[in-house]
Each structure stands twice: as structure tokens, then as C-alpha cells.
Amino acid sequence: MSRNPLREGVRALSVMGVLETRQGDGTYVTSHDSSLLLAPMGFVVDLQDHSGAHHLHAVRRLLETEAAALAARLIGPEDLTAADQMLLRIEAELAKDEPNHETVIDNDMAFHQIIARASGNPVLAALIEALGGRTTRDRLWRSISQQGADETTHAEHRSILAALTAHDPDRARARMAAHLFAVEDYLHERPPEPAQ
Structure with a gap:
């Protein structure tokens, strides 16, 4: 050669x-760290135009529902406590007169990452992290533009955590799916974003 x-x-x-x-x-x-090896995939996702957002969220839903089911079997007390702490931070932010939507989204993403890591599959967790980071803009726009979206999302997160705490894989999968279908529904119906 x-x-x-x-x-x-x-x-x-x-x-x-x-x-x-x-x-x-x-x-x-x-080191063959899964997150490093999957980083180029994130770049490819970034190149997709905004019209394909619903496709990205559909893939995210497929991955995260299975991660939730796996996590329900494996999650330990430390991760359950960490997930609960993320939700308590969201509750504190939502209790404010003017909640910071970015803070809510950051804690939302951290909650999902805890579940992904608790699945016990580092490649699955890296894929979810790579895709989740690419959905921040859509999630933030929903938080800002849809009345009550943050509160609804928070209630869905609480039901996911309850299923994880009960170590019920079927319920965790179903509750995560319902939560992410709500995001997908919003993407199909959402108002246009303001021009930048």
C-alpha cells in the first residue's frame, strides 16, 4: 500500500x-469511548435541515423507550436519587414567576441521560446523548411556545421515574414512549419559529 x-x-x-x-x-x-466514536454521527445529524426534525425525534423515541425498559431492570438507588434530584431542580425552576426555559431543558436532558446510562449499554447511552443534544432547539422552542408544556413534561418525567423506581420495564417503556410521542405530536403541529 x-x-x-x-x-x-x-x-x-x-x-x-x-x-x-x-x-x-x-x-x-x-480509548474507544462510545461517545467519542459516535461524535461524527452527531455532525451528520447537524447537517440535516429543520424539516427532518420529526425523523430525528422518532429515532430518539425508539432508542429511549428501550433504554428506559433496560434501566428499569438495572437502575440502582444512586441513579434513582440523581434522577429525582433533576426533577426537583425542574420543580424549583417551574415554581418561579419567570422560569428559565434553558435551565428546565438542561435538567430535562440530564434526566434522560441518567436513564440512558442506567440502561447498562454504553453504546445506546452514547447514541441517545448524541441525538438528545441535537434536539435541544426543538425542545426549547416547545418550552417557550406551548402553554403548559413544561408542566406536562414534568408530570410525564415523574411517571417515568415512578416506573423506574418500581423496576417495571413495560411501564417504563410505555411511559417514555408516551412522553416522546407528545414531543413528536408538537413537532407536527408547531407554529413556525421566528426568523433569525
């Missing part, structure tokens, strides 16, 4: 996070 194809292969694997090149030191295999 000549040097040019080898160089291009190393460059491609570096972009994908499989290899790390250090000037003057050599080329090394990375």
Missing part, C-alpha cells in the same frame, strides 16, 4: 475518533 491511501485512512480514522495522531510522537488508538 502506498503512503497516500494510508495517510487518508489514518486521517479518516482520526476524524472518527478511532485514532489520535500526535505530531512528532506517532499515531495511537483512542
